[in-house]
Amino acid sequence: MLHTYVESHLQRALASINAPSDTNVVFEIPRQQGQGHLSTTVAMALAKSMRGNPRAIAQSIVDALGNDVPFVQSIEIAGPGFINITFDAAAFHDMLRTMIEQGADVGRSDIGGGRTVNVEYVSANPTGPLHAGHGRNCAVGDTIANLLAWCGFAVTREYYFNNAGNQMNKLGESIDARVRHRLGDPEFPFPEDGYHGEYIHAIADDIVATRQDAYEACSDDERRAFCRRAGEQWCFDLIKKTLDSLNIHHDVFFNEDSLYTEGKITATIEALRQRGLVYEKDGATWLALTELGQQQDKVIVKSSGEPTYRLPDIAYHAGKLAQGYDMLVDIFGADHIATIPDVLAGVTALGQDASKVRVVIHQMVTFVENGEVVKFSKRSGKSFTLDELIDEVGADVVRFFFVMRAAGTHLEFDLGLAKEEGDKNPVFYLQYAHARIASILRKAAEQGIAVDESADLHVLAHERELELITLLSRFRQVVERAADQLEPHTVAEYLRDLAAAYHNFYHDCRILGSEPAVQGARLLLAEVTRRAMRNGLAVLGVGAPEVM
RNA sequence: GCGUCCAUAGCUCAGCUGGAUAGAGCAGCAGCCUUCUAAGCUGCGGGUCGCAGGUUCGAAUCCUGCUGGGCGCGCCA
Incomplete structure (x- = not known):
């Protein structure tokens, strides 16, 4: 990332003008041309606390930076106080070199540091086939698990079910x-x-x-x-x-019934009772959720003697935390949203740290074809199964379509678009970029030209080349952010941009047949792009075809 | 009625935890292949960021209210 070249220099400059030591320096990549390669708003942010004109503060920062910062070509102050930094080509070559050295693992991160995460998803009870709507939970959950694993977390994929209800x-x-x-x-x-x-x-x-x-x-x-x-x-x-x-494989299938057979249910009731949170009324057993800041008390054991779902849910989550997981991730549809506060309150009451539980809520899916809503209903028996959807459009398209939009928004799944095996389909745009690179590498190999990782990169100076390198350099940060925020769709967005940058590069920069030095550097750039694209698609659970 | 999520171009959606002239795909129009995959690239048109206030040097983004919609509000899960 470009900012790593200036971050420490900027911190030193800030210290020299007596800016608060906890100043958070925010970097952005300017959208407009002529605003440099990197921009920071730190001067404007400091204007308040330092009681100064933001442009004047920016000027003093720039003065303190001096003009001998390595890799930096020029620094300008623009607009209300942006500090715009333009790098020389060597910065891009240096970034690309770093990525080359990461080899096949380009973009991999270790921010997880081996911390343990349990991701629970799908969790449909075995009362029938998965229906098409389940696809979103499957894809979002598995992609989040992939993201966390890719970022160095020790991930357990769990499926919770109830076969006794x-x-x-x-x-x-x-x-x-x-x-x-x-x-x-x-x-x-x-x-x-x-x-x-x-x-x-x-x-x-x-x-x-x-x-x-x-x-x-x-x-x-x-x-x-x-x-x-x-x-x-x-x-x-x-x-x-x-x-x-869909290439989804769980590590653990957790049967709710085991909570009963192992005494966890009664133990949970007793633990809650000891805390004075349980009482009997109308023949049922109630949990005093109002004592825990919730809207109303809820029944945890029916007058029939059967617990409601709430009790095993609390016992299940408390049990997972007691196993020592550093983080729990639940993937729920919007129809389960109301149960979450109750469960978290119960878990907290049992002495566990509920802040370790992160819940991803995804909204419902509407399937559309030719502008008309396609209905499906399990009850009526006229079910539209996930298998049918996969048969119709293919596993890659299913996985991609379900994660390409933010989980929190209602998803419109356009079956017509999904079935399209052509340029309109966003999945193929990405896969095509990968296949194009694979093709050119094949062609090069046929001509006896191998990718040379030690190729001299200094010949890379074309605008398209630098743009592609910039985008590649963001890959790891994009994945880290997606993992941190549990937002898989940002990876899909990024890969579209990466594919576009490659197509632009490919269009404007001839690779094979260029003079040998240029050919070698461009071939290597293409290879790094291929690795990044393949890794990104792998995180999404989408294949990276060699030929299309 | 209460809770919660959502509202951005004709359509589907982004918008990097408050920044510069709000972006992309699709749809529409006009171009680019005797050379590495045209499943690609280039250009044009298209906006009261649901409405009204507020905070701020600065708001699509934060706060309040309203309108419209999804999902919940059970001794179902």
Whole structure:
């Protein structure tokens, strides 16, 4: 990054004009031409505390800097007090050299320092296939996990599920009914609010075909449980297969039921009770959330004796913190937003540090094709599954489209655009840049020209070359920021800019057939770009094709 | 009604934790291939940053209110 060349000099200059020692120097890359390569607003920020004219402060900073700062060509004061710095080409060559030395790992960071992070995402219960809308949680969660891993965190990818609830019973009853229909009892009643999806028939067919004897040996109650287990198995197999096709693999599948069998639920209630936060009312057990700053108290154990989801959620999060994770990341859809404060309050009440929990809320997805909203509904059984979406547009497009917008905004997924295998599709724009580089490297190899990492970079002076180097130099910072802020879409934005910078360079700067020194330096620049693009796409979980 | 997220070009969206003349893609119009992939590049048009106040040298960005929309507000998860 350019700012590293001037940061220490600037700090010294600030000290010499008696600026406060905690002054935060903010650097920006100016948008407009003629404003240098790098800009800082520090003089304007200091105007208040130092009670001075910002331009005058800027002038004294520039005077204190002197004109012998290495790599700096010129410094100008502009507008209300911007300090604009123009670097000489050697700064760009130096940055590129640093990136060359990072080899295939260009852009990798160690800001995580080995700290442990648990990222929990997908977490759909095994009551059916993942539907298309689940794709956003999958892609956002896995990309965040990738980002953190890329930045030196020790990441655990976790999937939390519940195979004991009401919905699972409904699943078992639904399958049971379909099996009985097949075994000569067509009048057997289908449960109210049962699952109507096609997959229920598929599961029933499977049971009849492979386990009919075992099924018929069961009592009525056992049959429902049998079907529930068969359904869970079938659904999980399918979910894992779907995730696998998106290259998503969890390290831990955490069964909510283990919280019961291991006594964590009762232990949690007792711990909360000891703190005076639990009371009985109307036959139920309540958590005094108002004591913890929340709006209202909530039931944690129903009068039926069953806990509500809130209790295991608290026990689950407290348990993960107790395992010693430095950070927990939850990926939730907007429909779960209200549960978060309760869980965090409960976790805090149990003596854990809730500030270690970071929750990424993503808004809902609308699928659009030809300007019309495409409906999907699990309830009606007319489900639009994630598998179908992947079949339609491909795994790369699915992953990219779900992370290319900020998680907090409503996402419009344009199926028409996604299906387009051409220039309109933003994924191909990135992949094409990579394939173009791969192609040129192949062509060079055919001509007996290898990438020479020790090539002299001084011949790189074209505006397009310097722009490309500047963009490349930002790669690591972009990834670090995306990891820190848990904002994967900024990587997608960056890669678009990087691809554009490469296409510009490619268009204006002939590589093969140039004079040997220029050819060598440009080939090396192309190779570094390829590495950065491949790494960036890998973080997004998108492939980097050699040929398109 | 309460909570929460959102509102930026015709459409979909960025906007780097307050900075300079608010950007990109798509759509529209006009150009560029006998040479490394035209899935590319170049140019043009297009804006009351939802509205109204406030803080500040300076606001799309921070605060308040309002309007419009998404999602929640259960002894469902």
